[in-house]
Amino acid sequence: MPATATLNPSALPRSEYGMSRRLGLLLGALVYFHLPLMQADAPAPAPVEDLARRADAVVHGRVASLEASQDAEGRVFTRVELESAEFWKGPSTNHFSLVMGSGVLGRRWTKVVGEPEFRLGEEVVVFTVQNPHGDAVTLDLAQGKFAVHEAADGRKLLSNGVFGGPMETTGYRLPTQVPLALEELKRRVEGVKP
Secondary structure, eight states: OOOOOOOOGGGSOHHHHHHHHHHHHHHHHHHHHHHHHHHHHSOOOOOHHHHHHHOSEEEEEEEEEEEEEEOTTSOEEEEEEEEEEEEEESOOOSEEEEEESOEEETTEEEOOTTOOOOOTTOEEEEEEEEOTTSOEEETTGGGGEEEEEEOTTSOEEEEOSSSBOOSOOOSOOOTTOSOEEHHHHHHHHHTSOO
């Protein structure tokens, strides 16, 4: 019969058990006492109307390509191309391009904390502003990108981690995380006066 081993904390040498217990308590205390500070630093969600007012462009489309590059200073960035673009605000063209400060280029990986992620073929609505280089970037990082999902009843619903959300009512959600239909978001954006 093969031997099996189980971990019994009391069987550890006293010094190892005490050290692991103290380390666990220390980590727990750090998380407990720093959690309110981390939450206090997070910006309050901007209302959809505020995002629409501040955006240079609001675009509904599908991610056609993601291309990582490197600029003259050696910074990695990703260009996101949207096709079948419908412009709710801003100049209208048949495609739209924006950049992100995150990307993977060879063995180099850069991630801007709070920046949205895009997937090929994903349907999205983006609220963008121009950066100093003249490129479009998402407004308020991840708040400026809404992913479009099709509900069981065929409606297109949106979410961006702050607004919208799943139909389920289980678990904790922000008051803003209620189902948000694509048509409602478009109506709210187009209802904002410049």
